[in-house]
Amino acid sequence: MNLDARGLTFKYFENARQPVIEDFSISIESGKITLLVGKSGCGKSTLGYILAGLYPENCGYLTEGGVYFGGVNLSTFTPDKRAACVSMMFQNPDLQFCMNHLENELHFCLENIGVPEPERPPRIKTAVNTLGISHLLLRSFNSLSGGEKQKCALCCILVIGAKCIILDEAFANIDKESAREIIGHIKTLGFTVLAIDHNVALWEGNVDRTVSMDGTYPKTFDFRPTLHDTGAEVLSVRNLQVNGIRYPDMVFPKGSITAIVGKSGSGKTTFFRTIIKQCKYQGEIHFFGRELSRWRSKHVFAKCGIVFQNPSNQFLALNAFDEVLFSVNRWHTGKDKATKEKKTMELLSVFDLERYKKYSPYLLSQGQQRRLAVLTMIAGEQELLLLDEPTYGQDYENIVAIMELLLEKARQGLTVIFATHNETLADLCAHQTIRIGD
Amino acid sequence: MSDFLFRINPFYKFTFLVVFATVITFIHSFWMNVWVFGACIFLLLTGTRPAQHIKALKILIPVTVFAVSLFFSGLFFGGGATGPFGGISTASTQSGMNMATRFYSFVGIGLLISLTTDPYALVKSLRTHAKLPRKFAYGMLAAIHLLPHMKTEYQNARLAFRVRGVPVGPLSLKPIFAMLVNAFRWSEMLSIAMISRGFYE
Numbered sequence: 113m114n115l116d117a118r119g120l121t122f123k124y125f126e127n128a129r130q131p132v133i134e135d136f137s138i139s140i141e142s143g144k145i146t147l148l149v150g151k152s153g154c155g156k157s158t159l160g161y162i163l164a165g166l167y168p169e170n171c172g173y174l175t176e177g178g179v180y181f182g183g184v185n186l187s188t189f190t191p192d193k194r195a196a197c198v199s200m201m202f203q204n205p206d207l208q209f210c211m212n213h214l215e216n217e218l219h220f221c222l223e224n225i226g227v228p229e230p231e232r233p234p235r236i237k238t239a240v241n242t243l244g245i246s247h248l249l250l251r252s253f254n255s256l257s258g259g260e261k262q263k264c265a266l267c268c269i270l271v272i273g274a275k276c277i278i279l280d281e282a283f284a285n286i287d288k289e290s291a292r293e294i295i296g297h298i299k300t301l302g303f304t305v306l307a308i309d310h311n312v313a314l315w316e317g318n319v320d321r322t323v324s325m326d327g328t329y330p331k332t333f334d335f336r337p338t339l340h341d342t343g344a345e346v347l348s349v350r351n352l353q354v355n356g357i358r359y360p361d362m363v364f365p366k367g368s369i370t371a372i373v374g375k376s377g378s379g380k381t382t383f384f385r386t387i388i389k390q391c392k393y394q395g396e397i398h399f400f401g402r403e404l405s406r407w408r409s410k411h412v413f414a415k416c417g418i419v420f421q422n423p424s425n426q427f428l429a430l431n432a433f434d435e436v437l438f439s440v441n442r443w444h445t446g447k448d449k450a451t452k453e454k455k456t457m458e459l460l461s462v463f464d465l466e467r468y469k470k471y472s473p474y475l476l477s478q479g480q481q482r483r484l485a486v487l488t489m490i491a492g493e494q495e496l497l498l499l500d501e502p503t504y505g506q507d508y509e510n511i512v513a514i515m516e517l518l519l520e521k522a523r524q525g526l527t528v529i530f531a532t533h534n535e536t537l538a539d540l541c542a543h544q545t546i547r548i549g550d
Numbered sequence: 551m552s553d554f555l556f557r558i559n560p561f562y563k564f565t566f567l568v569v570f571a572t573v574i575t576f577i578h579s580f581w582m583n584v585w586v587f588g589a590c591i592f593l594l595l596t597g598t599r600p601a602q603h604i605k606a607l608k609i610l611i612p613v614t615v616f617a618v619s620l621f622f623s624g625l626f627f628g629g630g631a632t633g634p635f636g637g638i639s640t641a642s643t644q645s646g647m648n649m650a651t652r653f654y655s656f657v658g659i660g661l662l663i664s665l666t667t668d669p670y671a672l673v674k675s676l677r678t679h680a681k682l683p684r685k686f687a688y689g690m691l692a693a694i695h696l697l698p699h700m701k702t703e704y705q706n707a708r709l710a711f712r713v714r715g716v717p718v719g720p721l722s723l724k725p726i727f728a729m730l731v732n733a734f735r736w737s738e739m740l741s742i743a744m745i746s747r748g749f750y751e
Contacts, residue, residue, distance in 0.1 A: 161742075164746055166742050166745060166746060169745075170741075170742055170745065190750060191745050191748050191749065191750040192748040192750060194748070195746065195747055195748030196748070199746050199747065200743075200746040202739065202742075202743055204739065206699060207736050207739040207740050207743060208740075208743040209695065209743075210688055210691050210692035210695055210740060210743075210744055211670065211691060211695065212670055212691075212694075212695065216670060220688065220747070220749075221747045221748065224747055224748035224749050224750075225748045253695075254698055268747055269747075272747060272748060388709075388713065390709060409712070410712075413712060413713050413714075413715065414715075417713065418713055420706060420710060422703075422706070422732075424728075424731070424732055424735075425703055425706050425707040425710050425725075425728045425729065425732055426707070426710030426711070426713070426714065426728075427728065428711065428714065428716060428724065438714070439714065442714070442715050474731050474735075488714065
């Protein structure tokens with residue numbers, strides 16, 4: 113059965129002047145995979161939530177239009193009946209489960225749709241066997257990788273018997289192999305799918321139709337910057353082993369850009385945490401001419417900045433302007449207030465964030481938060497910058513803007529190391545690509 | 551034998567210990583406190599595995615610090631005493647001993663429940679036997695599921711602040727604020743994920 117949205121107009125606040133979605137219609141054909149694209153912040157995720165029936169029931173106002181599943185208005189369904197028609201896979205695999213392991217979660221799903229207890233075990237067995245994940249049934253969710261968690265999420269949808277799945281950047285922070293395996297399962301099982309994804313390449317060969325929400329389509333990644341020459345070594349790693357993970361020997365010259373690639377859980381984040389002295393290690397790390405263990409943490413932080421995978425826990429101020437100003441104040445103590453404020457506005461304009469200057473950093477989208485976090489670090493004068501997935505959740509223009517800024521800073525002497533799942537980006541924009549976890 | 555406490559129906563165990571703790575609240579007896587605590591420790595030693603013994607020991611270290619402070623509070627200010635240098639008597643010593651052992655007895659009961667009960671099994675049992683509404687049962691489980699994330703997120707927030715040159719002490723509020731803001735977002739995302747899987751009251 114088709115899932116149709118007709119003439120949707122949606123606002124988050126009743127008195128908002130501008131709706132997030134205005135008079136938008138889409139038809140998702142039964143048994144087909146439809147890819148939804150558009151610029152970052154154009155309302156794709158919001159549309160996904162409306163199509164899954166989660167909005168406006170839980171947030172916002174649908175002032176016009178409606179969503180129809182097989183011709184029946186979705187708002188007339190109770191959540192259990194609706195779940196059996198449309199379900200959703202979310203961005204963050206950690207925040208999809210309320211139980212401790214998959215078996216309990218599947219019981220929870222079946223209880224929701226009113227399946228009696230004796231009928232549940234065979235249904236659970238069929239679902240896990242279909243996806244080949246029976247070994248995950250009793251493993252704690254905390255011990256699973258991102259890819260395994262998303263397979264569990266798909267298993268929940270399968271056990272409920274939903275016909276249609278909305279995927280909201282569901283593969284943004286898992287490795288390509290796991291994502292492709294899940295896409296393969298979705299295709300084989302014949303689900304009706306609406307996939308919201310910036311990474312179009314991931315869906316190549318599996319998509320039946322691509323729809324743009326704002327008329328823009330993703331370009332093939334062809335940003336090919338001219339890479340400059342690099343300087344002397346600032347950081348080097350030999351025979352490094354952290355928490356049982358063995359790393360290859362690495363050398364990072366001054367002004368270089370290095371991409372770290374590898375599967376989810378291969379140790380990219382652990383490597384960054386080791387560099388900022390948060391993990392015990394065996395082997396040698398030469399950090400600006402001295403062994404890392406001989407540096408005090410606060411001196412390491414003066415030399416090295418980091419943008420975390422979840423940028424929202426590194427904000428200090430109540431609005432985006434103050435957030436950047438805080439870093440500017442810290443690093444440019446001698447300058448007057450007007451100069452610092454001018455510098456702050458210049459930095460915000462680099463990523464088109466000046467119109468959000470009065471917004472709380474927590475109210476910005478994931479992509480905007482990440483760009484703001486990059487700015488707070490770029491504003492400083494650290495000599496080494498570590499970025500964990502800086503381009504996650506960004507559209508093409510913003511990926512290019514972030515990489516251009518990093519390249520400009522690298523030309524001025526900043527050494528950049530970034531972790532990414534986007535190997536094309538790594539190949540085109542980095543002086544060297546290091547694969548870990550092989 | 552070594553895990554018989556785990557096999558008792560969680561609802562019966564929980565109800566019995568809560569009722570028992572409520573009853574002893576009204577009885578002021580040093581020897582009863584000692585017996586209750588002794589019995590709890592005996593049951594923990596015989597009815598749980600070594601991993602639980604170590605957990606219990608780790609909890610009992612700060613508990614002992616509190617118990618000693620309670621003892622001295624009673625000694626110096628209970629039973630007619632007026633401070634460290636005046637009026638310490640048999641009555642004030644007894645008051646101190648009562649307060650300290652009372653604290654131990656409640657901790658013992660708490661340890662018996664927390665170290666021998668799987669929260670998921672307890673909530674399931676409460677649903678079956680006490681007809682606990684689904685909203686509360688699964689709400690509690692979702693909150694339990696979020697706890698390890700909150701701990702990690704708090705540590706990450708502290709680290710992020712230090713990276714930005716903001717000194718954070720053990721009692722700094724800023725990382726707690728960052729963690730709480732995230733916790734609100736998570737609870738919202740988790741509840742939406744639950745609804746998308748058909749959960750409703």
